[in-house]
Amino acid sequence: MSSPDLPLVAPQTAQPPPRGGSHAGAAKSGRVRRLSGSDRVVVSLMVLIPTVIVVGLIWLPAIASVVLSFTNWNGIGKLSDAKVIGLKNYTDVFTIYPPFKPAIEHNLLWLVVMFVVATPLGILFAVLIDKDLKGSRFYQTALYLPVVLSLALIGFIWQLMYSRDQGLINAVLGTHVDFYGDPTWNIWAALFATSWRQVGYVMLLYLAGLKGVDASLKEAAQMDGATEVQTFFRIVFPVMRPINIIVLVITVIESLRAFDLVWVINQGRNGLELLATLVTQNIVGEASRIGFGSALATLMLLISLVFISIYLNVIMREDER
Amino acid sequence: MTRPSTQAEYLAGLVPDSVRATSFSRRGLLRGSLLAGGIPALLAACGGGGGTAGGGGGGGSSVTLGSNFSDPVPVKAMDAMVAAAQKAQGVTAKVNKVDHTTFQNNINNYLQGSPDDVFSWFAGYRMRFFAGQGLAGDISDVWQKIGGDFTDAFKKSSTGDDGKQYLVPTTYGPWAVFYRKSVWAEKGYQAPKTLDEMTTLAKQMQTDGLVPLAFADKEGWPAMGTFDQLNMRINGYQFHVDLMAGKEAWTDQKVKTVFDTWRSLLPYHQTDALGRTWQEAATGIVNKTSGMMVIGSFIGQQFPDADQGDIDFFNFPEVDPSIGADAVEAPLDGFMMSKRPRNEDGAKKLLTFFGSPEDGEVQTTADPSGIAANTKSSQAKYTELQKKCAEFVGSAKSISQFMDRDTRPDFASTVMIPSLQTFLSNPADIDGLTNSIESQKKSIFTS
Numbered sequence: 001m002s003s004p005d006l007p008l009v010a011p012q013t014a015q016p017p018p019r020g021g022s023h024a025g026a027a028k029s030g031r032v033r034r035l036s037g038s039d040r041v042v043v044s045l046m047v048l049i050p051t052v053i054v055v056g057l058i059w060l061p062a063i064a065s066v067v068l069s070f071t072n073w074n075g076i077g078k079l080s081d082a083k084v085i086g087l088k089n090y091t092d093v094f095t096i097y098p099p100f101k102p103a104i105e106h107n108l109l110w111l112v113v114m115f116v117v118a119t120p121l122g123i124l125f126a127v128l129i130d131k132d133l134k135g136s137r138f139y140q141t142a143l144y145l146p147v148v149l150s151l152a153l154i155g156f157i158w159q160l161m162y163s164r165d166q167g168l169i170n171a172v173l174g175t176h177v178d179f180y181g182d183p184t185w186n187i188w189a190a191l192f193a194t195s196w197r198q199v200g201y202v203m204l205l206y207l208a209g210l211k212g213v214d215a216s217l218k219e220a221a222q223m224d225g226a227t228e229v230q231t232f233f234r235i236v237f238p239v240m241r242p243i244n245i246i247v248l249v250i251t252v253i254e255s256l257r258a259f260d261l262v263w264v265i266n267q268g269r270n271g272l273e274l275l276a277t278l279v280t281q282n283i284v285g286e287a288s289r290i291g292f293g294s295a296l297a298t299l300m301l302l303i304s305l306v307f308i309s310i311y312l313n314v315i316m317r318e319d320e321r
Numbered sequence: 322m323t324r325p326s327t328q329a330e331y332l333a334g335l336v337p338d339s340v341r342a343t344s345f346s347r348r349g350l351l352r353g354s355l356l357a358g359g360i361p362a363l364l365a366a367c368g369g370g371g372g373t374a375g376g377g378g379g380g381g382s383s384v385t386l387g388s389n390f391s392d393p394v395p396v397k398a399m400d401a402m403v404a405a406a407q408k409a410q411g412v413t414a415k416v417n418k419v420d421h422t423t424f425q426n427n428i429n430n431y432l433q434g435s436p437d438d439v440f441s442w443f444a445g446y447r448m449r450f451f452a453g454q455g456l457a458g459d460i461s462d463v464w465q466k467i468g469g470d471f472t473d474a475f476k477k478s479s480t481g482d483d484g485k486q487y488l489v490p491t492t493y494g495p496w497a498v499f500y501r502k503s504v505w506a507e508k509g510y511q512a513p514k515t516l517d518e519m520t521t522l523a524k525q526m527q528t529d530g531l532v533p534l535a536f537a538d539k540e541g542w543p544a545m546g547t548f549d550q551l552n553m554r555i556n557g558y559q560f561h562v563d564l565m566a567g568k569e570a571w572t573d574q575k576v577k578t579v580f581d582t583w584r585s586l587l588p589y590h591q592t593d594a595l596g597r598t599w600q601e602a603a604t605g606i607v608n609k610t611s612g613m614m615v616i617g618s619f620i621g622q623q624f625p626d627a628d629q630g631d632i633d634f635f636n637f638p639e640v641d642p643s644i645g646a647d648a649v650e651a652p653l654d655g656f657m658m659s660k661r662p663r664n665e666d667g668a669k670k671l672l673t674f675f676g677s678p679e680d681g682e683v684q685t686t687a688d689p690s691g692i693a694a695n696t697k698s699s700q701a702k703y704t705e706l707q708k709k710c711a712e713f714v715g716s717a718k719s720i721s722q723f724m725d726r727d728t729r730p731d732f733a734s735t736v737m738i739p740s741l742q743t744f745l746s747n748p749a750d751i752d753g754l755t756n757s758i759e760s761q762k763k764s765i766f767t768s
Binding site (some may be wrong): 074075076077088092093096097098099164165176178179180181182183186219266269270271282284285286287288289293 | 425426427429431433454455456472539541593594595596597601630730731734738739740741743746757760761764767
């Protein structure tokens with residue numbers, strides 16, 4: 001790239017001039033053309049607008065949430081009416097708020113199921129479809145179709161399958177399981193419906209990656225007598241590292257922000273508590289316990305930060321190589 | 322699920338509350354947070370977007386009306402009321418129909434954004450809370466015109482903590498135990514007077530192949546009705562009021578007795594209630610597969626027109642003879658004016674009409690599940706059931722609203738809904754449950 005003490009130049013002028021070397025060109029004209037007035041404005045705006053958006057939409061609300069979590073504000077009237085009550089919201093969350101523990105457990109369960117079941121299954125399907133089996137286009141479309149639907153819609157679609165009195169599953173099995181209402185079942189019912197979508201998503205990402213793997217690598221492995229399984233795990237999987245990281249990140253993000261589906265089912269109560277639904281119940285509903293809800297949101301932020309820092313750590317190590 | 326009456330309503334129903342709240346107006350959201358930053362701005366912008374985008378809705382005699390009447394029958398009633406208001410007062414109302422539960426969940430953002438000039442709401446603590454926060458318009462001058470038509474009890478239920486009126490009551494409907502006359506006549510059942518008699522009846526229904534008590538609590542609030550009935554029969558009206566106001570402890574033995582009694586009745590309740598809506602449970606009564614149901618008179622909305630005459634009810638039976646059964650739960654609905662209506666004159670005209678005897682007649686004819694709050698409303702067109710309801714409430718010694726109308730909204734929705742659902746899925750641990758409710762109550766009521 002350019003040396004550090006060059007003045008700021010417009011991208012097009014940084015290209016070598018048509019005749020002679022760039023150094024010669026620079027020497028001939030005596031100086032590098034500086035940015036014109038309008039260019040400066042454009043560049044400043046290009047820096048400024050994203051900054052304002054990021055600060056305004058991400059940093060300010062995040063910081064405001066953290067600050068509000070130390071108050072008892074009820075979301076009505078002036079902020080100055082809010083009383084600072086220290087860590088009370090946090091101690092309440094940990095000591096006397098019964099839905100908190102199940103919410104953490106459900107979020108972790110969500111993460112584990114996505115990581116152990118949905119994502120590997122998606123990878124498996126991608127590998128199978130990549131083999132160009134008969135009708136693979138059909139399978140690909142069928143598996144990808146759920147990804148197009150919103151999670152809210154998926155909740156409704158599965159209601160038709162799960163419904164206690166009219167649902168397909170109970171009708172076929174002759175049972176009367178209340179899949180959405182019974183707290184021992186509903187988290188699994190929700191996880192199944194989410195996985196149904198997640199599998200297709202992961203499959204598509206992975207399929208795109210697989211198409212990019214050099215076929216000669218696989219041929220070479222087969223020449224050396226590697227089995228299908230060995231070829232995948234020893235050759236293809238390591239080559240796919242960038243895609244693997246993306247899939248991993250998507251899995252974590254989808255698990256932490258899990259919300260829409262359970263909200264549609266029963267607003268995240270009765271066995272379907274998740275951190276995101278607790279935050280919403282407290283802040284958005286008629287309740288409007290902004291302070292308390294912000295404390296929950298801050299805890300969610302902290303948990304996300306753990307995963308974000310792991311991710312950044314991996315990415316940065318990648319860059320150093 | 323209730324059946325949507327229009328395609329637009331159906332589509333709106335598919336959107337979860339949260340998504341609906343944030344997608345109101347991306348631009349409003351963005352602008353709000355850029356200017357002021359932070360969550361309050363974000364939340365305010367959610368509600369505000371709709372109104373600013375609409376450009377004020379137009380002046381003149383047009384009034385905007387936010388309505389939580391979302392089931393088919395109430396929607397029909399609302400259309401009739403608006404048409405009658407136009408004839409009587411010359412005000413055109415543009416009705417903004419919102420799903421009933423969604424309306425309640427979004428009420429905070431709605432009122433702080435650009436609410437409609439007039440909006441439907443409930444009497445009691447739930448009204449006083451928002452009036453106290455300065456989110457409702459003072460309509461004492463409307464009350465000077467309509468006040469003579471209402472009882473003192475209703476005036477009190479419409480009055481805020483500052484002594485001004487904020488609500489025009491329109492209809493109410495009692496909670497009781499509802500059943501089908503034909504089913505009971507066929508099986509020879511008699512309305513029970515005591516809890517023991519009710520238990521015996523429930524056992525009889527089970528042997529007759531009926532579900533004794535149709536029951537649902539997917540929405541979280543229907544179970545509150547059963548709790549209220551038992552609490553008022555076991556501990557009396559005053560205890561209900563004090564418990565809801567946070568003055569009595571939930572760990573009190575009195576509350577535990579309520580849960581204990583309820584637990585002994587659970588075998589007669591319809592199972593798997595947490596996955597069922599009240600409409601689905603009411604279908605059991607309509608289809609004659611369930612025997613009776615503790616619910617409000619609005620259950621009538623689920624019956625086909627031809628069967629309206631077959632609905633009957635009895636007062637929730639006495640548990641303790643020293644307490645009796647003269648406390649009745651009859652939630653009162655009405656309309657309020659927003660803090661800064663765009664068309665204040667029109668809004669007050671519309672409210673005056675809603676407070677008139679004529680409105681009571683229009684509303685109760687279109688939706689025969691309610692009773693007019695206006696004492697001058699003619700009862701000539703009342704069905705037999707409406708007459709019985711009016712008489713029933715009229716003879717009550719004390720009238721409660723409902724758990725979620727008699728207590729703080731945050732306590733009702735974030736503590737009581739999950740707690741009652743916990744009780745229904747695990748009725749064994751009453752001590753643990755009441756301790757948990759009490760500690761959360763202390764935290765909320767003192768903050």
